[in-house]
Amino acid sequence: MVSYFLQHIKFEKRLSHHTVTAYEGDMKQFSAYLKFQYDLKDPEKADFQMIRSWIASMAEEKMENRSINRKIATLRTFYNFLLRHKIIVTDPMVKIKALKTDKSLPKYVEEKPMENLLDEVEFSNDFAGMRDKLVLELLYGTGMRLSELIGLKLSDLNLYNNTLTVLGKRNKHRVIPINRNLVGAIRDYLAQRNDLIDDNSDDYLILTDTGTQAYPVFIQRLVKRYLSLVTSLEQRSPHVLRHSFATHLLNRGADLNAIKDLLGHTSLAATQVYTHNSIDKLKKIFQQAHPKA
Known part of the structure; x- marks a missing residue:
């Protein structure tokens, strides 16, 4: 069974x-x-x-x-x-309860280190360098999941409307806006990509150095290597960039429901975890700035 x-x-x-x-x-x-x-x-x-x-x-x-x-x-x-399916008549899980866990807040990179990574770190002008930077820009600039990045195809891009479409969990599509800088990075990368492989609307956007579809470990190693340049976080994964995307938006006043839609969450409860990071930042600001703190 x-x-x-x-x-x-x-x-x-x-x-x-x-x-x-x-x-x-x-x-x-x-x-x-x-x-x-x-x-x-x-x-x-x-x-x-x-x-x-x-x-x-x-x-x-x-x-x-x-x-x-x-x-x-x-x-x-x-x-x-x-x-x-009537294979069993009683559920043996009825009395099984989940174990208690400590609530852990999402780990994220602060804004300044992210700015340093994307604006100060020098990426090579070849295909690999432009691909590496685009991966970081996409993950941080859209909050998409690793699986969504890997599955992104050329046909999912709409560079005229500054949007892209990702296939999320449970085969649900969502449209994500992208800024002009990211559009420019995509265009620069595509110019290099077209020299590596014949253009095809069904091709995947992010490729390895040999022109094949990127895979999870490839992207994880790439992200870890670059995040190691700007943060001492123990966890340096693509999901940290997703957390950074959401936390930075919230810190700058973005609506929680809008962040929920951008991340592709089905419920607001999944997005509300980022409010704790925002509250922690407000506490630090208060401690530093208020005369009675």
Whole structure:
């Protein structure tokens, strides 16, 4: 049933490739535990005690609560699928509760270091240099996700209206405005790109040095290398640039609902986490400026 479940979330629920891969890994780990601990081959036959035992074993191995909670969420989805298809009659997850986690604020790069990176750092004038800078400009200038950047195609660009269209989670499209500087960076990059590969409206925008579609690890390494020049943050990932985009907009007075739409969040609750960063900044300003602080 696990294979049918994975097909369901991939083709019917249309979850992202990254999410499907994570669910598949969780189910493999759970199945291996059941086989080793209880000699049980079919996860659909697991009961509450078996599931609780697996959760306890992960906690004993000092796995982070957030990671355990994600695996709990995977099992909830799996057993809900079994219930809807009448494979099981009772849900063994009913009494399973998520573990408590500390609320962690999104990590972001301050405005000045970002300005230094994009305005002061020298990028080479060849294809690789222009591509690297464009990747940073796109991630920070639009707040798009890593998967959205990699999936961006030439046909998604509208340089006359200064917009681009990204394919987000659950196959939802959204249009993002881009500023003139970013439009210029895209045009400069396209001129170099066309020398590397024949133009085709179905081609992906961001390419590797060999002219193939960029992949996650390639972009992650690129971003980490450049962010290391301007920040000492331990986390230097594409998602940090997304967090920086949202935090800087909020700090400069942007409407929370507008940021929600730009990020492609389905609910305002997901966007409100950035207000905590803004409040922290206001506190610092108050401490520095107010005579009675």
